[in-house]
Amino acid sequence: MAKENYISLRGQIRGDVIMVSDDNGNPITALFSMHTLKRNIYDQAGKYELKFDKPIILTSDPKMIRSISNIKKYDIVEIKGSFTTGRAVKHKKCPHCGFVNSVEVPFQVISPSYVGILKTGLKSDSEGLQNLIECAEISNVAKVIGRVCSEEIHTGDTERGDIFSTYQLAVNRKYYLYGSSDYDDHSDYPYVISYNDQAIKDNKALYQGSLVYIDGYVHTMLTPLSVECANEECGKEFTIKTQRMSLTPYSTEYLRDYNENAIEETRPNRKDDTNEYELDGITYKNDELTKE
Numbered sequence: 001m002a003k004e005n006y007i008s009l010r011g012q013i014r015g016d017v018i019m020v021s022d023d024n025g026n027p028i029t030a031l032f033s034m035h036t037l038k039r040n041i042y043d044q045a046g047k048y049e050l051k052f053d054k055p056i057i058l059t060s061d062p063k064m065i066r067s068i069s070n071i072k073k074y075d076i077v078e079i080k081g082s083f084t085t086g087r088a089v090k091h092k093k094c095p096h097c098g099f100v101n102s103v104e105v106p107f108q109v110i111s112p113s114y115v116g117i118l119k120t121g122l123k124s125d126s127e128g129l130q131n132l133i134e135c136a137e138i139s140n141v142a143k144v145i146g147r148v149c150s151e152e153i154h155t156g157d158t159e160r161g162d163i164f165s166t167y168q169l170a171v172n173r174k175y176y177l178y179g180s181s182d183y184d185d186h187s188d189y190p191y192v193i194s195y196n197d198q199a200i201k202d203n204k205a206l207y208q209g210s211l212v213y214i215d216g217y218v219h220t221m222l223t224p225l226s227v228e229c230a231n232e233e234c235g236k237e238f239t240i241k242t243q244r245m246s247l248t249p250y251s252t253e254y255l256r257d258y259n260e261n262a263i264e265e266t267r268p269n270r271k272d273d274t275n276e277y278e279l280d281g282i283t284y285k286n287d288e289l290t291k292e
């Protein structure tokens with residue numbers, strides 16, 4: 001099976017880089033988050049629509065830690081890496097009784113194989129914004145091949161009224177990742193969330209075992225997670241917020257083991273079919289330039 005787990009990011013550092021050190025003060029883990037922009041910053045109606053995502057980058061590779069130790073808050077950086085998933089334990093205090101619960105949560109991070117600083121000395125998020133807009137086309141790129149491993153494709157409506165489909169992928173790594181617990185640990189399990197036309201197609205065409213190629217971006221959102229307090233005298237529920245990182249395709253190529261008939265039945269279902277957009281007062285229409 002072809003392998004691909006390629007993430008390329010260009011964006012601005014959010015907050016400070018977090019370094020975790022061992023007892024001798026040697027850094028063993030580096031962690032940071034960055035602002036990236038989704039490409040196509042004009043929507044179909046030609047309106048300027050910036051869509052930010054905040055991927056988290058985590059590494060225990062000494063070479064990467066050395067590169068990251070030079071990064072300052074608000075720097076513009078570029079990353080090449082892979083989408084990595086696992087499980088971690090978070091310690092959360094129950095708001096009802098104060099008991100500290102150990103909660104196992106899934107985590108998703110980008111494991112870098114290259115980190116470079118493009119611009120330093122910026123003083124704020126807004127100073128980096130113009131730079132982000134200029135590189136929106138390459139700010140957040142994900143190319144991933146994997147097999148659908150969830151039992152079913154879950155489809156529903158977002159609060160904004162968009163149709164979405166979501167499923168989990170099993171993705172094999174191309175190489176051994178520094179710090180992995182053992183050599184058998186070489187698969188990652190990102191969630192994919194597709195929207196509208198793509199979501200409808202995915203719902204009809206995909207099933208457990210389908211092989212797909214995702215051309216998309218790293219999509220981040222805060223999701224609430226309900227926890228039941230482990231203190232027997234309490235047992236009440238409380239909610240913690242976790243950042244979930246998934247893949248959202250611009251397009252998905254179905255490579256193998258999918259429902260081919262479903263693809264032919266599906267016609268594009270575009271709400272806005274005017275094929276127009278506006279730039280600096282000029283309307284571009286059906287490949288014809290008209291000034292209004």
Ligand SMILES: [Zn+2]
Nearest residue numbers: 094097229234
């Ligand atoms: Zn409690």
